[in-house]
Amino acid sequence: TQLLEQSPQFLSIQEGENLTVYCNSSSVFSSLQWYRQEPGEGPVLLVTVVTGGEVKKLKRLTFQFGDARKDSSLHITAAQPGDTGLYLCAGVGNQGGKLIFGQGTELSVKP
Amino acid sequence: KAGVTQTPRYLIKTRGQQVTLSCSPISGHRSVSWYQQTPGQGLQFLFEYFSETQRNKGNFPGRFSGRQFSNSRSEMNVSTLELGDSALYLCASSPGLAVFQRRTQYFGPGTRLLVL
Numbered sequence: 001t002q003l004l005e006q007s008p009q010f011l012s013i014q015e016g017e018n019l020t021v022y023c024n025s026s027s028v029f030s031s032l033q034w035y036r037q038e039p040g041e042g043p044v045l046l047v048t049v050v051t052g053g054e055v056k057k058l059k060r061l062t063f064q065f066g067d068a069r070k071d072s073s074l075h076i077t078a079a080q081p082g083d084t085g086l087y088l089c090a091g092v093g094n095q096g097g098k099l100i101f102g103q104g105t106e107l108s109v110k111p
Numbered sequence: 112k113a114g115v116t117q118t119p120r121y122l123i124k125t126r127g128q129q130v131t132l133s134c135s136p137i138s139g140h141r142s143v144s145w146y147q148q149t150p151g152q153g154l155q156f157l158f159e160y161f162s163e164t165q166r167n168k169g170n171f172p173g174r175f176s177g178r179q180f181s182n183s184r185s186e187m188n189v190s191t192l193e194l195g196d197s198a199l200y201l202c203a204s205s206p207g208l209a210v211f212q213r214r215t216q217y218f219g220p221g222t223r224l225l226v227l
Contacts, residue, residue: 033215035218040220041220041221042115042201042203042218042219042220042221043154043201043216043218044218045215045216045217048215088153088154090216098156098159098167098169099144099156099216100156101146101153101154101155101156102153103153104153104154
């Protein structure tokens with residue numbers, strides 16, 4: 001069974017701080033995605049990384065796919081209260097193509 | 112394009128009852144997936160439908176079932192509700208079954224189900 005493990009599970013920081021969220025697996029994924037979910041809403045796709053070693057930037061967010069395509073990280077620079085939410089990584093599994101989600105990282109950015 | 116819509120948004124039921132949730136995908140999307148989200152288990156895959164056929168199924172009991180109509184709209188049914196079924200049920204659509212299509216899921220806002 002393919003699993004994605006996210007760390008940390010909870011993160012509470014002050015506005016302006018930097019942070020990194022990790023998504024790890026013992027399995028290889030053809031691609032990994034990051035979603036953000038706000039209270040009362042469904043997850044919204046932020047980025048998809050496909051190539052090992054790939055780095056993508058979305059304003060203050062930097063996403064990296066590990067060289068072996070088994071892990072990914074999300075780095076936020078100078079976090080703002082608007083970044084608060086649940087961050088989820090997900091990958092298409094090799095069992096019928098189901099999308100497998102990590103447990104999520106609950107981020108709270110205090111002003 | 113309008114996004115994925117789910118109805119109802121909130122629902123309260125009692126143990127033993129059954130419930131039907133509805134999902135309308137983005138226009139042109141033919142694949143609809145359902146997920147259960149709870150604080151303890153996170154997002155868990157229930158099933159996926161494509162062209163009215165169930166293509167994938169997660170590890171949930173037979174009390175959870177679904178169907179898809181010819182217009183791609185989908186319904187999910189839970190029979191004999193249990194307290195542990197309280198959760199946010201999310202529907203997501205994607206353009207098709209190919210891996211590059213499947214990896215981008217567009218989620219609806221979810222239906223919050225509370226079982227008393």
